[in-house]
Amino acid sequence: MEEVGVLIVGAGPAGLATAACLTQFSIPYVIVERESCSASLWRNRAYDRLKLHLAKEFCELPHMSYPADAPTYIPKSLFVKYLDDYIERFNIQPKYLTSVESSAYDNDKKCWSIVAHDMVGCITINFIAKFLVVASGENSAENIPVIPGLHSFPGEAIHSSRYKSGKSFSGKSVLVIGSGNSGMEIAYDLATHGANTSIVIRSPIHVMTKALIRLGMTLAHRVPLNLVDNLLVAAANFVFGDLSRHGITMPKVGPMILKSKTGRSAVIDVGTVGLIKQGIIQVRGSISKIMGNIVKFQCGEEISFDAIVFATGYKSTANMWLENGESMLNDNGLPTKEYPNHWKGENRLYCAGLARRGLASIAVDAKNIANDIKSVIASISG
Numbered sequence: 001m002e003e004v005g006v007l008i009v010g011a012g013p014a015g016l017a018t019a020a021c022l023t024q025f026s027i028p029y030v031i032v033e034r035e036s037c038s039a040s041l042w043r044n045r046a047y048d049r050l051k052l053h054l055a056k057e058f059c060e061l062p063h064m065s066y067p068a069d070a071p072t073y074i075p076k077s078l079f080v081k082y083l084d085d086y087i088e089r090f091n092i093q094p095k096y097l098t099s100v101e102s103s104a105y106d107n108d109k110k111c112w113s114i115v116a117h118d119m120v121g122c123i124t125i126n127f128i129a130k131f132l133v134v135a136s137g138e139n140s141a142e143n144i145p146v147i148p149g150l151h152s153f154p155g156e157a158i159h160s161s162r163y164k165s166g167k168s169f170s171g172k173s174v175l176v177i178g179s180g181n182s183g184m185e186i187a188y189d190l191a192t193h194g195a196n197t198s199i200v201i202r203s204p205i206h207v208m209t210k211a212l213i214r215l216g217m218t219l220a221h222r223v224p225l226n227l228v229d230n231l232l233v234a235a236a237n238f239v240f241g242d243l244s245r246h247g248i249t250m251p252k253v254g255p256m257i258l259k260s261k262t263g264r265s266a267v268i269d270v271g272t273v274g275l276i277k278q279g280i281i282q283v284r285g286s287i288s289k290i291m292g293n294i295v296k297f298q299c300g301e302e303i304s305f306d307a308i309v310f311a312t313g314y315k316s317t318a319n320m321w322l323e324n325g326e327s328m329l330n331d332n333g334l335p336t337k338e339y340p341n342h343w344k345g346e347n348r349l350y351c352a353g354l355a356r357r358g359l360a361s362i363a364v365d366a367k368n369i370a371n372d373i374k375s376v377i378a379s380i381s382g
């Protein structure tokens with residue numbers, strides 16, 4: 001049994017940011033992480049060519065800037081270095097290989113009771129905490145859709161989190177399923193490594209350049225979102241032309257409003273669109289079933305593939321271990337309350353990094369949480 005003031009679950013950017021903000025107020029905390037390192041998503045579950053999709057000014061954690069000479073779009077290795085420096089600067093010491101299995105609010109003791117598994121000692125730890133911060137991420141588990149016959153596919157079928165590079169797929173026919181930023185970039189990576197690449201694009205998407213998104217995010221502070229959207233859509237049409245004949249259609253709602261309403265990001269083109277236009281990457285519609293190597297599409301086409309990459313996103317898993325969290329999270333492990341009120345539940349329960357708004361919003365969550373904890377502590381002791 002271990003009594004702690006604040007327990008933070010997860011040592012990704014959100015957990016680290018919360019830890020740093022608490023340190024600024026000299027509030028003690030314990031941070032637990034199921035993996036053997038911090039930010040495992042970035043170290044172990046991201047493809048080689050990944051850079052931050054957003055310009056660096058939108059990707060800083062609280063109380064520490066990127067080095068002045070850092071490139072506008074931070075590559076993965078530099079982001080990991082930044083996190084390592086952050087951990088050192090705020091002397092954050094996560095308890096690694098410690099996975100939270102359950103947690104419930106104890107109404108008598110007015111505390112959170114948390115059960116964690118310590119994988120090193122193979123023991124169970126019971127934490128008693130006044131404050132509980134869920135920072136286990138929106139990307140905690142792979143999301144793979146149910147496709148009839150998938151089990152009969154004899155080739156490699158992997159989730160995007162296990163994809164590193166197209167090198168090993170050279171000369172193979174590969175199907176990428178999912179057209180978010182990961183799917184579109186992985187398709188590009190595969191094609192440029194000589195894989196015969198197809199991508200399933202089922203629903204409408206906004207394709208933007210990174211400069212347009214940066215402009216949009218900068219303007220959003222000063223100009224109404226619908227005007228920003230009109231500008232972005234017009235500019236994207238000018239840059240990319242009409243993509244509908246290549247199988248890419250645009251949502252009716254503009255990119256900034258769509259992001260703020262649903263959390264769905266625009267795709268930031270890394271060159272994929274050019275390859276689609278040249279016919280090097282083929283766009284395909286919905287899949288109806290898989291029979292061995294053959295993928296049957298709803299349009300009736302049947303095509304043979306050697307490998308499939310599922311860029312179909314992730315799931316939060318906080319709902320699987322958090323009891324009495326209904327005031328804050330729904331059955332999908334995501335906030336019940338709308339942004340910007342999503343970060344706080346009842347009984348000193350908080351979440352950081354679950355608003356589907358990236359690192360900028362993680363920084364705001366962390367500051368809000370630390371400020372709130374500080375004021376609760378002040379009100380108890382004062």
Ligand SMILES: Cc1cc2nc3c(=O)[nH]c(=O)nc-3n(C[C@H](O)[C@H](O)[C@H](O)COP(=O)(O)OP(=O)(O)OC[C@H]3O[C@@H](n4cnc5c(N)ncnc54)[C@H](O)[C@@H]3O)c2cc1C
Nearest residue numbers: 010012013014033034052053054099100136137353358359
């Ligand atoms: C490919 C990719 C690119 C992205 N690019 C950008 C970008 O350019 N800009 C941007 O702003 N955002 C980006 N994001 C979104 C977001 O910023 C990142 O996903 C970020 O890592 C989220 O941080 P987090 O701390 O909330 O979650 P995570 O990084 O997922 O960290 C959560 C941690 O909690 C741990 N954990 C989970 N469950 C438990 C448990 N039960 N017990 C103990 N530990 C647990 C996990 O192991 C993990 O280390 C990107 C996301 C992805 C997937």
Ligand SMILES: *[C@@H]1O[C@H](CO)[C@@H](O)[C@H](O)[C@H]1NC(C)=O
Nearest residue numbers: 172173196197198282303304
């Ligand atoms: C690439 O795959 C398509 C099907 O997606 C197929 O028609 C074409 O023949 C393949 N090209 C090569 C060079 O294998």
